[in-house]
Amino acid sequence: MTTEPTTPPPRTTGSSFTRRGFLGLTSAAVAGVGLSACTGGGASTGSGATAAATNNLRVFTYEGDETIDLFKAQMKAFDQQAGTTTTVESLPGSGAAVYPDKLRTQLLGGKGPDVWRIWGGQIGAPFAKAKQALDLSPYYSKFGWDSKINTAAISGMTFDGVKSGVPFVSLGIGAWYNKSLLAKAGVSGPPTTYAELEAMNDKLVAVGVTPCGLGGKYGWDIMRLFEYLLEHTAGPELHDKLLTGAESWDRPEVVEAFALFKKWQDKKWLPQGALGLDPADIEPAYVQGKTAYTITGPWTEAASILSAKKNPAGFGSFELPTDQSPARHSGFVEGYMINAKSGNADKAAELIDFIVKPATQKALQVSASTVKGAEPDAKSLPLSYEWSQKYGSNPFYTIQDQAFPKKQADQYFSVQSDILQGSVTPDAAAKKMQEIVSAWAKG
Amino acid sequence: MATVAIARSKPGATRRPAKKGAKRGGKWSPWLFALPALVVYVAFLVYPAVSSLWFSLTDWDGLSATYNFVGLDNYAKLPSDPVVATAVRNNLIWTIVTIIVPTVIGLALAIALNGKVHGKPILRMVFYTPAVLPLVSIASIWGWLYNPQYGAINSFLRLIGLDGLAQPWLGQDSTALWAVMVPAIWLRTGFPMLLYLAALQGIPNELYEAATVDGASRWQQFWHVTMPGLRPAHYIVLALSLIDSFKVFDMIYAMTYGGPGTATQVMGTWMYANVFQYYQAGYGTAIAVVITLVAIAVGIPYVRSQTREAS
Incomplete structure (x- = not known):
């Protein structure tokens, strides 16, 4: 009887280990995937090593x-x-x-x-x-x-x-336009005052042409219009102070700029649904004859006009008229x-x-x-x-997405978006901007 | 009994060398086999995850070599961040819609294709193709379709006289998130359809014949024969859909960049913005930790039900 081997007891923990283990491992895996997606570069923070010199x-x-x-x-x-x-x-x-x-x-x-x-x-x-x-x-x-x-x-x-x-x-950033579309609207030359610019926009809309091709997908493109309007209403000195937080945004000049910004959308001087458009799609539309002009820099000549094999003689540029002295553009x-x-x-x-x-x-x-x-x-x-x-050689004001850190710039784009959608009033937008800029200036 | 003992010992004798081998490795043998996979797992998942957890307790900007420990400050800031509230709401809407709609459409298509349909392989391919297209291509295609002036959607609406319905779909808060969900549903319908189709073919025909003999209507057959037969497929479809929904990032990023304003931000894109664009890696990582904890909390019931099913 004593020679009979004893059978080891069954491992009762096996089944519960499997279930818990599976649960634990799955949770750990989910945690790992979720967190590791965030900062893979963490390890490099401590590494300040200089690479070995090669050619x-x-x-x-x-x-x-x-x-x-x-x-x-x-x-x-x-x-x-x-x-x-x-x-x-x-x-x-x-x-x-x-x-x-x-x-x-x-x-x-x-x-x-x-x-x-x-x-x-x-x-x-x-x-x-x-x-x-x-x-x-x-x-x-x-x-x-x-x-x-x-x-x-x-x-x-x-x-x-x-x-x-x-x-x-x-x-420097200015307006780059299609001469044939201005001619179609009966506009003899680029505007020299803000009033002339608005009159030109009206004439373009009257002949079925969208005046200004800008897209708001990333915020920075349509911002070029607002910063111009702010230069027009606030003038150089105040504009510069606003950008550094030295003056409050909660003031009539800023409210007026936001009101004009909304006016451009309401009067169809901007493309329909401009906020959702990709700048890469809408900016070259003036070369394709779909919009009369855009607000951009000289790189557009190589990037949009020459690359489309168009004759530069059919296009022109002008500094957006601010009615201010000195005349400045964004840069x-x-x-x-x-x-x-x-x-x-x-x-x-x-x-x-x-x-x-x-x-x-x-x-x-x-x-x-x-x-x-x-x-x-x-x-x-x-x-x-x-x-x-x-x-x-004209002076320029700092383009606003370089004037503000990215986070504040995005908040500012968000205010622009709200204005164009009519979800905030120009007055409220000015107050909101003051909150954003003062928080940044203090921090 | 002795005979029995000897007889039992024989097979044991032949296995002895193996036993010795097991003793050599001892209880560590399974771990040795698992080691290569564990090394990869620790290096590429556990280590980054733990360091992320650590960074969520710091004010690291994501670029500098130095940072300060700030405890739970980053987590304390989350409730007062208005974009977090928007992102959580959007995540909830996204999860509910992109789980229910593709699953229901996928099931309906699978049932339709399981019957006697002409051109079944072609239809199957047509419905599944979006699932294999690169997401960026899908985002570009739909971006053009949604173009307010020249896009096919608004052009069609104008063509049939519904000018009033033509919208700047991606350019206004009220429609942007829903407009991004449409292509997400389009590309996510094919996968459940295939899974359900395979599962439907595994349900014995006799069950339907018996139900017919018992006088069950088509609707009753669907609820009492088809749906119970698809139970394992439901688990897989729901689990994968849930994981997909939590991972939402690319469609939003490519189609709206989280805009207009912050209208289509979800937790993933907001985490990305903070870590990679605002130089607030500590805060962004805290968002990642929260996303992960929520994913685990939601995933546990599924894992438990699966293990219960298996045992």
Whole structure:
């Protein structure tokens, strides 16, 4: 009897382990997927290592299809001269809405580009403040950029006193129009006062043409109209103070600007459903003859007119009349920054110096270069040349999506959206803007 | 009994080497086999998840090398954020609509295609094709369809004299979320249809014959034969739809960018905006943690019912 083997008791815990384990693991998996989707880049916060020096450079930019080949050709020319191998990655089309996110993700992933293109003001500022961008002061001295580049443009890429970027283009925004549609409406030439602009809009609507093609999908495009209206109602001095929070937005000039903004929508001077339109779709509509004009910069000549194989003679530009003195238009700078962790900072600076040489600027067909001696070519870019001659030296106010940090800019776009939909009054919109700007200015 | 003992011991003797092997690995053997998968799981899920949880307790901007511990401050801010309220409401609407509508349409199509229908394979392909299209393409296609001036939807409405119904579908708060849900429903109907179709073919025909003999109407057959027969498929469809609904991000991002204003923000896009655009990674990560906790709370009843079913 004692030789009979004893059977081990059944593992009663097995079944309950399976169920609980399954439940636990499934929950953990869901938690893991949900949370890990958020910040994959967390680990890199502590890594401040500088990459080992090689002769390879990587440039991240947002050149459009019409200029990327020119840019790559110039990078090749630099490589031959400097003995480097430069690769170019471009993310065109999204504007400042998406590009900075991708740049940030690349930087946190530890594989950031050596050199990147970026807008000035509050779009470039976070990269400088987080010290992801190198302090370029030594290179300003080495290459003499201070004397070669427009001083006002340099200030647009100087953050807390640190020169973190090298501006190569200083762009002014105005109205770019289709001459044949103005003629169809019986308009003999561009308006010189705000009243004339409104009269022109009425005439265009009367002949079935949508006057101003702007889209509100990302907020920044339709903002160009509002900031112009604010310059018209508030004037230069007050406008500048509003942008820094030095004056309250809760005032009659701002209320009037919001009221005019709504008027543009109500009188059908903007496309139907403008708030939902993608700027990439609606801006070129003036070239296609679907709208009379848009509010944009000289890049539209290459991006919309020349790329559509249209004759520039059929189009023109004018500074939006503010009835204020001095006459100003919206403007912004763009430039290049160097990765603080780049192992090739010297070569990267050489590359930027190459880009800001007048010959390179001309080869890149930069329509509003910050570099002396690199004015646009009157033959290849006649409209950009004309703009630079007529309005290039006029002062400009900071474009509002560079004046405010992204979060405040989005809140501001939201107020614009509410105004156009009639869900807030101009008076309430002005009060709301004051709340947004004062909270930011205090913080 | 001794004989029995010997007889029992024989197979044991042949298994001895295996037993020894098991002893070598001991109780760790299963873990050794699971190790490669566990390493991947820990590296790509557990570690980022734990670090995200940590970052939700900090004021990290998402770019700088330094940050401060702020405790539960980020969570405390959530209730006073008006966009969070909008996003939660939108998530609820999205979840309810995009679970119920595609499931019901998918079931209806499956039942229709399960009968004697001409061109069944082609119809099946037509209904399933949207599910395999890239989301960005779908967003572009529907963006054009919704174009207020030149889009096919408004053009058709004007053509048939319903000018008053032509709307800026994506450009006004009142219609934008619903307009984004339409393509979401369109692309999500094919999958439940396929699952239900497969499940319908597994229901024995005899059940319908018996029900017919008993005098059951078509409607009664549907409720008392078809629906119980589809129970396992319901679980799968509902679970996958629920997961899909919580993951909503891409359609909103591509079609409206959360606008007009913040009208179509959902928790996923608002988390993205804070982490990647506003340089408020700490706050954005707190939103991610909340989304995850809600997903777990909603998912647990399903997992429990599944395990109960299995046991």
